[in-house]
Amino acid sequence: MKKLILFTLLICISLFAFGQKRVVCCSKPSATRQFAMLAANPNFRMEHKTPLPIHFQSAIGKAITYKTADGKESAAYFLKAKKTTNNYILVIHEWWGLNDFVKRESEKIYNELGNVNIIDVDLYDGKVATTREDAGKFMQAVNENRAKAIINGAIAYTGKNARIATLGWCFGGGWSLQASLLAGKQAAACVMYYGMPEQDVNRLKTLNADVLGNFANKDQWINPKVVAKFDADMKKAGKKVYLHKYDADHGFANPSNPIYDSNATKDAYANTITFLKARLK
Known part of the structure; x- marks a missing residue:
């Protein structure tokens, strides 16, 4: 009798474990994970042309380190x-990593806006890619818990009264939205350039900031259908989103990208500055 009870108990435990595994395996990945998984697609990797070299030396930017929520540290610019x-402003890099393009753009925005602090966070923990193969590896290797710890550490670094x-x-466009969600009531504005939107309406309901989205109609991945769903989801959540859609391709705003579109970039940048000035008075 005892053997029968033990056998039955083992079967129940096995079935429960199997059921749990099924739930985990079949659960929908997060928006940021979905985007990271695209790096396994050869077409997605080829969409990111090998960047032209950009060298930038700042007289005012400096490297800092801060404590992260997982008990470690992170470096930032x-x-x-x-x-x-x-x-x-928390700036989050493209899939290439925290390189000179990001630092240069941050300083340009810094000078344009006037009196503002800018932190370029590093979700790759110091790794910077110069080839699409390395960029794909780095993006896929990002641990979401570590990324959130880095962002939460930067939020803590700004102080509890920061806007x-x-x-x-x-890659950073999607994480820009996630960072605004993590910032809670301190969030003042969110700018996304062709990044993966959050697809959980209930999470979007917790967003405290308006969103400006600069998207590319020729983007095969964050395509017009994805953007339209984001627009609808934001409306369902009762949040404001301002969309600008350009007849350009993914990565159009990076001058080191061979598919750089100067006209789309100028318009997106002007809209971005206007949007940020209105919310960081």
């Missing part, structure tokens, strides 16, 4: 405001 202010805007391109 920091542009400190000339006068004390609680306005911050936080977020901005990112490509």
Whole structure:
């Protein structure tokens, strides 16, 4: 009798474990994970042309380190405001990593906006890619818990009274939205350049910031259908999103990209600056 009870118990445990495995395996991956998984697609990798070299040396930007929520540290690139202010922008890099393009763009925005602090976070923990193969590996290897810890560490670094805007391109475009979600009531604005939107309407309901989205109609991945769904989801969530859609391709705003579109970039940049100025007064 005892053997029968033990056998039955083992079967129940096995069935439960199998059921749990099925739930985990069949659960829908997060928006950021979905985007990272695209790196396994050869067409997606080929869409990202090998970047032209950009060399940038700043006289005001500096490297910093801060504690992260997982008990570790993270390095970042920091542009400190000339006068004390609680306005911050968290900038999140493309799939190439925190390179000179990102630092140069951050300083351009810094000079344009006036008195603002900018932190370029590094979700690759120091790795920078110069080939699409390495970029794909780095993006796929990003651990979501570590990425969130890095972002939460940057939010803590800004201080509890900070008003936080977020901005990112490509891989960083999706994480820009996630960073604004993580910032909670401190979130003041979110700018996404052709990044994967959050697809959970209930999560979008917790968003405290308006969103500006710069998207590309020729993008095969964050395509017009994905953008239209994001627009509808934001409306369902009762949130404001301002969409700008260009007859350009994924990565159009990076001058180191051979498919760079100067006209689309100028318009997207002008809209971005206007949007941020209105929300970081």
